[in-house]
Amino acid sequence: MRRGIITRFHSNFAVVRDEDEDLTTLCTLRGRFKLSNIKPMVGDRVEYILSHDRGRIESILPRTITLKRPRVSNVDTVVVVLTRSQPNVPWSMMDRIIAGVELSDVNVVLALNKIDITPKEEIKEFESIYAHYDVVLTSAYTMKGVEELEEHLKGHISVFAGPSGVGKSSLLNSILKSNLKTGSVSQATNMGKHTTTSASLMELENGGFVVDTPGFVTMNFQNLEPSKVQELFPEIKAASLGCLFDDCVHDAEPGCHVKELVEKGEIARSRYESYINILHESEGEERQ
CATH class of the missing domain: 1.10.40.50 (Probable gtpase engc; domain 3)
Structure with a gap:
């Protein structure tokens, strides 16, 4: 019995990245999962059996955090991307988004993006207000801060979140282009990204995974004590x-x-x- 993590999921097949070896395998699902109405998720840690170049998932290990948008489990780090220029995100909106992430009890990293067009006084004010968080100053355009941000992703399952227009996808693409682990998915999987029905986990060269699409943060606090x-x-x-x-x-x-x-x-x-x-x-x- 081997252990691994589901990095992609499609219909009745899943791509599993082995926990101990440099091995990625296309796995089928046991029939009992469908009978029990159990649907594996990207991010699930699983036990599987390997036979030749294919595998079969035997069990899904207990989940920690489960996100609904995107549908991913076991995320432990959220990078909240924010800006003070184009757009100038209000402090109140920033705080609601950050508080929404805090509800999930995960590591929070704040990326102040577009610093190449942000006044220095705005940057200093941001750093002062959020000094109790890990703050990374970034620019997807100049690649400033990208390497530093990658260090915060190391060894974690991470997702990017934030309001519209702040450059979440651009910053995520900058990281994937500069730090994507090559050869991590075998040709035998034959599952191009366009065939997947959910988000995927992309393995990074320095260890860890990042969800390939930005996440959505729920900001409803009405049921909170x-x-x-x-x-x-x-x-x-x-x-x-x-x-x-x-x-x-x-x-x-x-x-x-x-x-x-x-x-x-x-x-x-x-x-x-x-x-x-x-x-x-x-x-x-x-x-x-």
């Missing part, structure tokens, strides 16, 4: 330890350390305002 909202804002969560009351939600309570740090400029006011907006959104659902 208000006390959990601060967990979507790492700097607010950390500062909450200094609050007078353990159950402080940093809105109207006295002795709030978070609000003190906002007044001192140690927590960006834009971040606090985004937090409050999401907090009230969650409380509105709670009162219904």
Whole structure:
């Protein structure tokens, strides 16, 4: 029995990248998967049997994170691509997207793209506001920051996300062109990308995989417990330890350390305002 990861899936066949060897195999699925209405996903870690140049998937190992758009499992890193020029994405939109990613409990990397056309003061402000995150300054046009971003993908299953027009696909294509592992898919698979019915995992030269299409971030916080909202804002969560009351939600309570740090400029006011907006959104659902 071998272990591997599904990198592509089509109908009743899956391309599996072996976990221990430099081997990629086209695998069939056991009939019991269809009888049990179990559909494998790209990103699934599986156990399979190899016979000659074909394989058969025997079992699917437990999944961690499962994305709906694209339909991929076991993603552990999300690269949020943002811009402050063409388009100038509002801070509030940035924060909602980042908070939506935080809901999934994955590693978050922020890529400020198009820095070749972004004023330096905008770049510095971005770095200051999001200093508690891994921030990479990138340009798909000049390839600035692409190598640094690749280091954050190493050893992970990653997906790119972000609003329209920020260059997600261009940046992703820059990484794939410069760092795609060659010869990773055998000719025997005979499954061109155009035949796949879902996203694919592309193996990178330095290790790890990246989803070949950008993802979609859900930004619905209405079913979130208000006390959990601060967990979507790492700097607010950390500062909450200094609050007078353990159950402080940093809105109207006295002795709030978070609000003190906002007044001192140690927590960006834009971040606090985004937090409050999401907090009230969650409380509105709670009162219904």
